[in-house]
Amino acid sequence: MLEDKNKKLTPLSELGEFGLIEHLSKNFKIKQKSTIKGVGDDAAVLDFENKKVVVSTDFLVEGVHFDLSYVPLKHLGYKAVVVNISDICAMNANPTHITVSIAISNRFTLEAVEELYSGMELAAKQYGVDIIGGDTSSSNKGLIISVTAIGEANETDITYRNGANSNDLLVVSGDLGGAYLGLQVLEREKEVFKVNPNNQPDLSGYSYIIERQLKPEARKDVVELLKALNVKPTSMIDISDGLSSEIIHICRQSKTGCNLYEEKIPLDPQSILTCEEFNIDSTTVALSGGEDYELLFTISQEDYPKIKANPNLTVIGYMADENEGINLVTRENTKIPITARGWNALKDD
């Protein structure tokens, strides 16, 4: 976890709860002018003047959302913040503040918690958000992280899941499936390690997809790009559970159907090669993999010229009447109904 294995580590019990909060929060720098009070009182105090406030919250549970045997704590802290910022971006809003709470068992040392927080701080710095509060607690098993993110937006800019119209274009940022494939590689190396602990993991050739899994980014840049292009999406969601699940959310809430073109789904060459190596279908991975944290949105057809030349954005289909259903149009031009097969936290254990 830490490079110098001989360094003396500090049990958390030496600090106590208040000592730990003080120790961890002393690095939190306040940058947002809307932060009146951050950590250190019963509550943080914010001032948004005439902007609207946007709030999102997420849990990350050890053994469910992450496996510490291959996720470095610093990356985990970074990711915990990013996945919440991604939700704020998916509202077409500007992330401004986060609270970070952790429950930890006694097997963690102060240095381990510092690693986790250093990742959170790095993400806060990267996205220009202030860490304004949180809670620390012991847990009787494992590590649980809860992050709440707050953002601001003009009322007219906020984009919901329910605004898509028939004939709108369906657009996705970046490429899909990489995060899931990165996880497959990490899990394979973990199994190899179990059999022979002297075997060094060989991750060369997988750096892109492993980074997609371990250090995902929220597409704040896409929100800014859309503003610069003067495009207001009619609906938007971030891809945390997989493309199929997110398309269904938009269609259900907007009361539309959708035709998604298999051949249009953007994939990185490394993802395609890894699919071949693992003998899995790349479309299935894109539809159900999840954790890519790309933005999926719909735009009016008249906005197409504004986005068509942009390498960050791909039109992958169009919205249809509700009674047409939600379909994948395959490379062989057959229509298959899309069903949600995304990550389901409650079904698999």
Added chain:
Amino acid sequence: MLEDKNKKLTPLSELGEFGLIEHLSKNFKIKQKSTIKGVGDDAAVLDFENKKVVVSTDFLVEGVHFDLSYVPLKHLGYKAVVVNISDICAMNANPTHITVSIAISNRFTLEAVEELYSGMELAAKQYGVDIIGGDTSSSNKGLIISVTAIGEANETDITYRNGANSNDLLVVSGDLGGAYLGLQVLEREKEVFKVNPNNQPDLSGYSYIIERQLKPEARKDVVELLKALNVKPTSMIDISDGLSSEIIHICRQSKTGCNLYEEKIPLDPQSILTCEEFNIDSTTVALSGGEDYELLFTISQEDYPKIKANPNLTVIGYMADENEGINLVTRENTKIPITARGWNALKDD
């Protein structure tokens, strides 16, 4: 947990994550006019116009903060919300919104989760706050609850921990120690039950202190009372960890000392009787017990006439210069330095 033991219970895996969120959130009624969008998108959207926004967050972990062998799930849900609302009240602000997240192991059924949420909804209704979002996740052990509360206030009304001045009066609402004593009674009955499961617990005569433990209330009424009396506290905190710990927080942040009078500490007659029965010192219980969620605040001496006749408020001491230290003045008129001996989540396991 539920009264009809023969009722068919529903495993959570039947619903899946989205089904569970949909099921649980359908009862969340929107009442605050500032709620533009609640549950159902990537984030909630709020509008506070020219008010300031106040945010607080807390974790409740099974086996650390609660024991399901004697805490009914509905009470637990109620308490999880109340402890966060209490933090907003401690800023002299008006609680308006909460997000509620849970991580649960598969031993819980849908009906159990419904019980928990019914308590959360009851608290939301009681305090007039909207439930605007949250997250559900599986956990590999036990139940973890994370609540984030949001409130609003005029900038001039917000009360921090750092505003106390030398010679200010130290005031507490309600009475202290009851919640801790209620816990002692519940733990004793649990031990009795372990020895003889046919023994019905005898809780008569302890109803007040058990309610203080199982169903605490946030003193929103005291915030409103102070407004009505035209008293703005110079500093304020809620008593979650125990009187001594909270006094130390105010003194450290305000850079003051304090003299607390033992004889002035308000105790309920049932608390005093229970202390005698358990042979514990009532002052120790008030100082270190915690979980009473009363408000502790300081006021300027000139505001004394406005509060002195109020049965909800007790002056228990006064603030002093920092170099005088933080002291308990005993009934025998000796000064003893106060040290924090409140609940410490990280030291005891």
